[in-house]
Amino acid sequence: MEKTRWAVLGPGTISGDFVTGLRSSEFGVLHAVGSSDAGRAAAFAEQHGAAASGTYDVLTRDDVDAVYIGTVHTTHAELAIRVLEAGKAVLCEKPVTPTADETARVLAAAAESGRPFVEAFKQRFGPFADLLRTIVTEGELGEVREVVAAFGYDQHPRTGRAFDPALAGGAILDVGCYPTSLAVEVARLTGRSALPVEFSEVTAERVNGVDADTTATLTIGDLAVELRTAVIREMPGAAVIRCERGEIVLPDAWGSRIESPSSLILRSEGEERMLTAPTVQPMGAEADAVSRALAEGRAEAPEMPWADTALIAEISTRWLEKARG
Numbered sequence: 001m002e003k004t005r006w007a008v009l010g011p012g013t014i015s016g017d018f019v020t021g022l023r024s025s026e027f028g029v030l031h032a033v034g035s036s037d038a039g040r041a042a043a044f045a046e047q048h049g050a051a052a053s054g055t056y057d058v059l060t061r062d063d064v065d066a067v068y069i070g071t072v073h074t075t076h077a078e079l080a081i082r083v084l085e086a087g088k089a090v091l092c093e094k095p096v097t098p099t100a101d102e103t104a105r106v107l108a109a110a111a112e113s114g115r116p117f118v119e120a121f122k123q124r125f126g127p128f129a130d131l132l133r134t135i136v137t138e139g140e141l142g143e144v145r146e147v148v149a150a151f152g153y154d155q156h157p158r159t160g161r162a163f164d165p166a167l168a169g170g171a172i173l174d175v176g177c178y179p180t181s182l183a184v185e186v187a188r189l190t191g192r193s194a195l196p197v198e199f200s201e202v203t204a205e206r207v208n209g210v211d212a213d214t215t216a217t218l219t220i221g222d223l224a225v226e227l228r229t230a231v232i233r234e235m236p237g238a239a240v241i242r243c244e245r246g247e248i249v250l251p252d253a254w255g256s257r258i259e260s261p262s263s264l265i266l267r268s269e270g271e272e273r274m275l276t277a278p279t280v281q282p283m284g285a286e287a288d289a290v291s292r293a294l295a296e297g298r299a300e301a302p303e304m305p306w307a308d309t310a311l312i313a314e315i316s317t318r319w320l321e322k323a324r325g
């Protein structure tokens with residue numbers, strides 16, 4: 001397969017990790033960097049050895065095949081639509097946009113363009129993600145009944161992107177979307193994704209005008225879901241998928257910024273069995289998913305279907321409304 005030539009938009013924290021991921025990817029190579037500040041793009045390009053840099057207009061270059069959007073939440077939609085209209089593939093950081101309506105607009109642009117569009121939920125990609133999908137789909141422990149998952153960290157000082165309402169800050173959009181993504185994936189794999197979502201309870205502590213520590217109890221069809229997320233409280237990144245005859249435990253469900261998770265535990269009738277998968281730099285794996293979609297002429301990556309992106313956005317939007325009170 002020919003190498004995919006990537007442009008990175010928004011040379012900030014996560015874009016640095018993405019570029020590291022590209023180095024371990026099979027099919028991707030960093031080619032260009034774009035920023036609202038061309039000087040910042042040039043510095044990042046020099047640091048990481050990109051051939052070209054400039055404003056966001058680099059997305060239109062003929063020698064760019066795919067664009068990674070690593071900017072803050074509020075600018076994803078406009079950039080993603082520009083990239084799709086330019087006929088390139090998109091890997092867009094989570095959450096695609098801050099609202100379900102805006103996300104629907106981006107997905108409509110993706111459908112219109114027919115080009116690959118993938119939301120960068122890194123825990124969906126790589127060998128561990130494949131292992132988890134196999135376990136959930138095979139249903140060795142019987143019917144899946146409940147997903148319990150949390151992602152919380154304690155940021156000091158209480159400032160910056162995660163605490164800024166104007167940048168769509170708050171825990172739900174920053175990290176609550178990871179547990180939500182897990183629940184949505186399990187719902188789809190067990191045949192419930194098209195079923196209604198009902199919230200029964202939401203609790204929320206607010207700091208600086210954003211949801212800072214919040215829980216949600218809901219159902220997707222008959223799948224029970226308990227989610228918790230925070231930007232003011234560290235939480236073990238564990239998740240449990242409860243089944244008829246036991247549970248699938250993910251001791252480290254999200255991995256780190258540079259390593260995917262590696263193990264899960266099947267617990268049933270007092271016995272435990274650990275299954276492992278090789279760790280990878282997950283952002284390289286998600287870049288390769290885009291390359292495969294390009295090579296095979298597909299607009300969606302099977303690991304992250306658009307229906308999941310839409311449902312994650314719907315749940316996040318409703319959770320946010322309830323957390324605002």
Ligand SMILES: NC(=O)C1=CN([C@@H]2O[C@H](COP(=O)(O)OP(=O)(O)OC[C@H]3O[C@@H](n4cnc5c(N)ncnc54)[C@H](OP(=O)(O)O)[C@@H]3O)[C@@H](O)[C@H]2O)C=CC1
Pocket residue numbers: 009010011012013014015034035036037040070071072073075093094095120122161167173174257
């Ligand atoms: N997958 C993962 O593990 C992670 C994902 N993320 C996601 O990545 C995205 C970026 O997060 P992160 O790297 O922490 O963000 P940063 O704060 O590092 O900013 C990233 C870029 O966004 C643009 N930007 C920053 N502040 C503003 C502003 N006030 N107004 C407009 N644009 C701004 C800048 O781009 P420019 O130079 O072009 O102006 C900047 O380089 C988010 O969607 C976040 O949720 C974040 C961390 C980890």
Ligand SMILES: O=C1CO[C@H](CO)[C@@H](O)[C@@H]1O
Pocket residue numbers: 153162174175
């Ligand atoms: O997606 C993310 C992963 O974790 C980070 C914190 O540890 C977040 O800030 C970020 O947005």
